[in-house]
Amino acid sequence: MTDLPLERGAKSLGLVIDLDTCVGCHACATNCKEWNTSGISAPLTDVNAYQAEQRGVWFNRVFTYEVGGQSANARTVHFPKNCLHCEKPDCVTVCPTGASYKRAEDGVVLIDHNKCIGCKLCSWACPYGAREYDEDVGVMKKCTLCIDKIYNENLPQADRVPACVATCPAKARHFGDFADPESNVSQLVRERGGFDLMPETGYRPTSKYLPPRAGRNGALTALAPVETQSPTGAFLRWVDRILTR
Amino acid sequence: MHPAYSVILFTTASGAGYGLMALLGVFAAAGLLPATTALGLAGIGLAAGLIVVGLMSSTFHLGRPERAWRALTQWRSSWLAREGVLAIVTFAPVALFALGWVFYNTTAGLYGWMGAAAAALSVITVSCTAMIYASLKTIRQWNNALVLPGYLSLGLATGSLLLVALTLIFGVFTQTYAILALVLLAAAFLVKFAYWRSIDREQPRSTIASATGLGAFGSVRLLEQPHTEANFIMREMGYSVARKHAKKLRAVSMLALFAIPAVLMAFIAAHIVSGVAATFCAILAVLSAGVGVAVERWLFFAEAEHISMLYYGKPA
Structure with a gap:
């Protein structure tokens, strides 16, 4: 049934994404594609892969925002976005087939590709744009939190983390159990003021984002525009006077 | 959408x-x-x-x-x-x-x-x-109390036009059917009019600030989208062809779906037309409303703004 689980288990798995350290390199998106196009979600179809009008399925997409506009505090923020494995995921309850479900034991939101009819209604119900349609297979696909990696006993314990987390060179992505108050992710959220995306929608995302830190010395000092700087030294002032005439 | x-x-x-x-x-x-x-x-x-x-x-x-x-x-x-x-x-x-x-x-x-x-x-x-x-909480133009009355009144109004045409063709028409069609058309018109007013006046419930959680740091503007080509989300949720023609299309749908059928129903109800002419008018009303309701439904989708598009720097 696509009802949400009545009794949730002990775990609540998700990611913490650090908007302070993310450098926007797209390695998470690339490694996600690499792992998931060969795992249980395979294939992550690419149409027109080597020509114009490419269309493909990605579970993780990296946006870049300008924040603060023209102010002295203006900054560029790289913003990776994937499924947040919500506690109240309408994408699950709208599913007419039972293909979408939220696991009781760890809260991971998954799709059974053998049941999905490709009606796309779940993508309409997701505020975060996290579900994509695989036009070649005719079913919806989404981030599985690398379910076939995090529980994979054939891998060393250290590798049992989602592909995006394993590959991040800036350590901007953390994986853990939000139900455990002493887990790495819970501590990060507590210490750094982790927040929900679009809390007003009431989906209660499990995964959290960490805000950018203030600049190293607080706010950046505004630089004077180059053309208004007056020349220094007698010779340059004389040249400036001659040329300005 | x-x-x-x-x-x-x-x-x-x-x-x-x-x-x-x-x-x-x-x-x-x-x-x-x-x-x-x-x-x-x-x-x-x-x-x-x-x-x-x-x-x-x-x-x-x-x-x-x-x-x-x-x-x-x-x-x-x-x-x-x-x-x-x-x-x-x-x-x-x-x-x-x-x-x-x-x-x-x-x-x-x-x-x-x-x-x-x-x-x-x-x-x-x-x-x-x-x-x-x-x-769907993700689309404010749909998550609206007037959507349900809109679907019901339009279904009944278009159905009543079919009933008028049918009863005229089979010679069992009474004035009641044309009056009923007029009442249902008026009801559907009022619902649709109120709906358009409602979505035009309502402020967006989410913004790019709440979507990214970065509003506390100042204004947020998309600098780069994730990929150079449009993806599924952008094609499915970001449709905007009709949005820029929304005003004209609303007028077309008002005319074809409500005004023309209502005038024709009034002619039939008031016995201004009768016999074959009345049947012709009823069929014309059905065809006109068919075009009108298709435009109305197209607008229902095209005017719907999905909040996931906020991440792509689009309004919602």
Whole structure:
């Protein structure tokens, strides 16, 4: 049934994404594609892969925002976005087939590709744009939190983390159990003021984002525009006077 | 939102079909329509035909239509599943109602009750269709209290135009049907007018600031989208072709869906036209409303702004 689980288990798995350290390199998106196009979600179809009008399925997409506009505090923020494995995921309850479900034991939101009819209604119900349609297979696909990696006993314990987390060179992505108050992710959220995306929608995302830190010395000092700087030294002032005439 | 033609055809055709079925059920059960084989065959056949065409077309936009039966299983949580189940359940009383009317030439007793049941289930099925859209918190233009009344009133109004044409063709027309069509058209017009006013005045509930959580750091503007080419989310949720023509299209739909059919119904009701001319006017009203309701449904999709597009720097 696509009802949400009545009794949730002990775990609540998700990611913490650090908007302070993310450098926007797209390695998470690339490694996600690499792992998931060969795992249980395979294939992550690419149409027109080597020509114009490419269309493909990605579970993780990296946006870049300008924040603060023209102010002295203006900054560029790289913003990776994937499924947040919500506690109240309408994408699950709208599913007419039972293909979408939220696991009781760890809260991971998954799709059974053998049941999905490709009606796309779940993508309409997701505020975060996290579900994509695989036009070649005719079913919806989404981030599985690398379910076939995090529980994979054939891998060393250290590798049992989602592909995006394993590959991040800036350590901007953390994986853990939000139900455990002493887990790495819970501590990060507590210490750094982790927040929900679009809390007003009431989906209660499990995964959290960490805000950018203030600049190293607080706010950046505004630089004077180059053309208004007056020349220094007698010779340059004389040249400036001659040329300005 | 991208308007899939199959979904527009489905919701408008099945809406009119269920509207006609509901009116036939009520009027026949009340003994106001003669239980002749020809009228029953044409009336129920037309209503059921529109419903079946609609239901069939709704499966065209599926990625795996061969699994469509699975869409009936999750009625406990999904309005789409409820719609599917009720659409099928409705066929049971419709079949018995048709049996009585077409083969036994009676719409009284059990068959009358079946007509009433078909009417009730038709209304509930259209309500489920509307709730698929109205229950989505991600699209404020759909998550609106006037969406359900809009679907119901438009289904009944377009169905009533079909009823007028049908009764004129079979020579069983009374003024009541034209007046009923006028009342239903007026009701649908008021609902649609209020709906457009409501979505135009409402402020967006989410912004790029709340979507990214970066509002505390100043204004947020998209600098680079994730990929150089448009993706599924942008194509499905970011449709904006009709949005820029929304005003003109609203006028077209007002004219074709409400004004022209209403004037024609007034001519028929006031006996300004009669006989073949009246039948011609009724068919013209049906065709005009058909165009109007298709434009209206296209706008319903095209004007809907999905909040996931905030991440792509678009309004929602």
